[in-house]
Amino acid sequence: MARIKVHELRDKSKSDLQNQLQDLKAELALLRVAKVTGGAPNKLSKIKVVRKSIAQVLTVTSQKQKSALREAYKNKKFIPLDLRSKKTRAIRRRLTKHQLSLKTEREEEGDVFPNKEVRYQSLSLSY
Secondary structure: OOOOOOOHHHHHHHHHHHHHHHHHHHHHHHHHHHHEEEEEEEEHHHHHHHHHHHHHHHHHHHHHHHHHHHHHOOOOOOOOHHHHOOOHHHHHHHOOOHHHHHHHHHHHHHHHOOOOOOOOOOOOOOO
């Protein structure tokens, strides 16, 4: 089996990906048997390609599943931990923009009724 292009895998449906994964695993099993029985060198070099193809199929499957979950939880109030954006712990604990913008009653009152500004004229005294 030739190398698989990932962009081709992304276009396939979930059932097609599962079928391809089963085929690749069966092929890998045959190649491992050939390795033990002393098969041809070209079969032995094919093991690496098949293993990589299996990894690619599994990666595309998990990416599709995760994107479907993201779509499902898009406008929900609570999002599962593995779908949340990965940030540092300190950033996650930080106050939100809304929380930062909140003011106490006293601060609000100060904005509504600011202190009077008093200016004094300096007197120049000459002797």
